[in-house]
Amino acid sequence: MANVTLRSVRKTYPGGFEAIKGVDVDVGDGQFCVLVGPSGCGKSTLLRMVAGLETITGGEIDIGGRVVNQIEPADRDIAMVFQNYALYPHMSVYNNMAYGLRNRGMAEAEVKTRVEEAARVLELSPMLERKPRQLSGGQRQRVAMGRAIVRQPKVFLFDEPLSNLDAKLRIAMRVEIRKLQRRLNTTSIYVTHDQLEAMTLADILVVMNGGQVEQIGNPLEIYQKPATTFVASFIGAPPMNLMPLRSDELTSQIAGADGAGIVGIRPEDFVITGETASGGVALGLTVEAIEHVGAETFVYGSRQREERAIAANPGELPPGEVIVRIPGATGPAIGEQIRAVAPRDKLHLFTADGRKRVGP
Amino acid sequence: MVEEEGFQRYLAHAILWIGIAIVAFPVYLAIVASTQDNAVIANGQMSLLPGGHFFETYYQTLFVGTSGSTREPVLNMMLNSLIMALLIAVGKIAISIISAYAIVYFRFPFRMAIFWIIFITLMLPVEVRIYPTYKIVADLHLLDSYAGLSLPLIASATATLLFRQFFMTVPDELLEASRIDGAGPFRFFWDTLLPLSRTNMAALFVILFILGWNQYLWPLLITTRDDMQTIQVGIRKMITTTDALTEWPVVMATALLAMLPPVFVVVVMQKLFVRGLVETEK
Numbered sequence A: 001m002a003n004v005t006l007r008s009v010r011k012t013y014p015g016g017f018e019a020i021k022g023v024d025v026d027v028g029d030g031q032f033c034v035l036v037g038p039s040g041c042g043k044s045t046l047l048r049m050v051a052g053l054e055t056i057t058g059g060e061i062d063i064g065g066r067v068v069n070q071i072e073p074a075d076r077d078i079a080m081v082f083q084n085y086a087l088y089p090h091m092s093v094y095n096n097m098a099y100g101l102r103n104r105g106m107a108e109a110e111v112k113t114r115v116e117e118a119a120r121v122l123e124l125s126p127m128l129e130r131k132p133r134q135l136s137g138g139q140r141q142r143v144a145m146g147r148a149i150v151r152q153p154k155v156f157l158f159d160e161p162l163s164n165l166d167a168k169l170r171i172a173m174r175v176e177i178r179k180l181q182r183r184l185n186t187t188s189i190y191v192t193h194d195q196l197e198a199m200t201l202a203d204i205l206v207v208m209n210g211g212q213v214e215q216i217g218n219p220l221e222i223y224q225k226p227a228t229t230f231v232a233s234f235i236g237a238p239p240m241n242l243m244p245l246r247s248d249e250l251t252s253q254i255a256g257a258d259g260a261g262i263v264g265i266r267p268e269d270f271v272i273t274g275e276t277a278s279g280g281v282a283l284g285l286t287v288e289a290i291e292h293v294g295a296e297t298f299v300y301g302s303r304q305r306e307e308r309a310i311a312a313n314p315g316e317l318p319p320g321e322v323i324v325r326i327p328g329a330t331g332p333a334i335g336e337q338i339r340a341v342a343p344r345d346k347l348h349l350f351t352a353d354g355r356k357r358v359g360p
Numbered sequence B: 001m002v003e004e005e006g007f008q009r010y011l012a013h014a015i016l017w018i019g020i021a022i023v024a025f026p027v028y029l030a031i032v033a034s035t036q037d038n039a040v041i042a043n044g045q046m047s048l049l050p051g052g053h054f055f056e057t058y059y060q061t062l063f064v065g066t067s068g069s070t071r072e073p074v075l076n077m078m079l080n081s082l083i084m085a086l087l088i089a090v091g092k093i094a095i096s097i098i099s100a101y102a103i104v105y106f107r108f109p110f111r112m113a114i115f116w117i118i119f120i121t122l123m124l125p126v127e128v129r130i131y132p133t134y135k136i137v138a139d140l141h142l143l144d145s146y147a148g149l150s151l152p153l154i155a156s157a158t159a160t161l162l163f164r165q166f167f168m169t170v171p172d173e174l175l176e177a178s179r180i181d182g183a184g185p186f187r188f189f190w191d192t193l194l195p196l197s198r199t200n201m202a203a204l205f206v207i208l209f210i211l212g213w214n215q216y217l218w219p220l221l222i223t224t225r226d227d228m229q230t231i232q233v234g235i236r237k238m239i240t241t242t243d244a245l246t247e248w249p250v251v252m253a254t255a256l257l258a259m260l261p262p263v264f265v266v267v268v269m270q271k272l273f274v275r276g277l278v279e280t281e282k
Helices: A043-051 A093-103 A108-121 A137-149 A167-184 A195-201 A219-224 A229-234 B006-033 B038-043 B054-064 B074-105 B111-123 B130-139 B146-154 B157-169 B172-180 B185-196 B198-213 B217-222 B231-239 B248-278
Strands: A004-012 A018-027 A032-036 A058-063 A078-081 A155-159 A187-192 A204-209 A212-217 A241-244 A262-265 A281-292 A296-303 A321-327 A337-342 A348-350
Touching (some): A004 A043, A018 A043, A018 A058, A032 A195, A043 A058, A043 A078, A093 A137, A229 A262, A229 A348, A241 A321, A281 A321, A296 A337, B038 B248, B054 B248, B074 B157, B074 B185, B074 B248, B130 B146, B130 B217, B157 B198, B172 B185, B198 B248
Parallel strands (some): A078 A155
Antiparallel strands (some): A004 A018, A204 A212, A281 A296, A281 A337, A296 A321
């Protein structure tokens, strides 16, 4: 049981490339912290720095009240689950889990108790004598988890552990990881690029971009109040509609938009109606495409005015395109002219550079 | 695979059989010759059917040797060859796997320079550096010893390169998982890398054993005592006799005996050998 505190942590590679540009994160005891961001944002590097697999070039990492900057990975009291599982291919499942314990000089009887207990929890008991290559992807993943939990470490580190699994298994394992973490109540740091995984697992969500933290907070809070346009477009699928406020079509409608340069509206906050919202936004759209997913329908409409791209963020919409999410399976026809209306309290306002949220 | 019809199929089989005959006939001839009486062979009237001197010839070859110039039993030569080949094979594997481990997994000054120096020795086989090598071995008083026979042949760039290539395919996460599991460099090498290299080592062992077994020039140079002679050198000495008839049955028996250990090694280790050369799955 331990807190993990990162204090202005930096990583500069010998070539001068700055992978982590000063990160402050505080993960409380037993909390599940998820680092999320696009590939290359430094989230894996940061995790590997906590693990001790990458050196720290600035700042401090503190695990359970002890600065671990100069401590070997084995002595940091952490356990890590890797994306490709990194099981020892020549060892049986039992030995894979027992290896780390034996290296610490634990008595064989205690090793046996712990491994068998972990195998029982993870439903691996019938497979203890098998080699990793005789297991399915999901089973290998569980062995990797088992290897982490037998150690009873202070902190679990997960490096995109589910990205090698198929979609269905991924959801099942996601739930399992969460349940397991709740039961063991072990502080965890989890890296993923999948925002859905991030939303569902996290107690604290850390959204990263370009080696920096964009926003830290509770997942729902981040969803409801993204601090920057990057967070706004990264968290949530389909992404938030972001539109520059230059066009008079918008500015004239929104009340209290002083200092804002960009307005963001979540697809589900639109209503297709003929009524004009007071203080909100009404957009005239031509329906370009419709996606039916069963419970809801996504309407892709183009705005009458051509708009320039706001920023090159992942998940960003083409200029001038707006996604509207409506419940149910019925929607407008392609080519139809619709009016999408969003009330004032559902609007997210950002400064023109997208780095700051304006208003509540 | 295309199934050939009628004539073409027979033709293909016929060609294969001809190929087998070309390869197998000399071996057969050697077997036959080793069972004949030497006088008959010397007359040029050797029969193509086995003669009646099998036990006699092989007993003489293994335990007595030729009656002429070198009276060294072939069993002793085989033993010398075996020790040399094993020392070379095992020594090469041990040295190269350790040096490859150092080059791949450790960061030290001049790492790449050292790698290239090892690489360059590929171009300097024993034959090229024979005089300096001989001088060193002689100065170290290693002439007529197993150490002298094997040590100069142990340093190997090829095996180092092979292990290096293999180590580079081992995922980094395995090393990282080992570090987190509290395994130091030695434990990682012993517990993870060695077991993973098993098939590679087997393949190398087969190649290196045969290479060592077939050494001719080096043993010829540094062994002067008959009891240190290796079998490949021995055969040659048996053929060129100055004042007596070459004892062809003994020569043929020796040649056949010289073939046996490599054949044995290949047959026993074939499965591992093939896996070691083709295996890609980690």
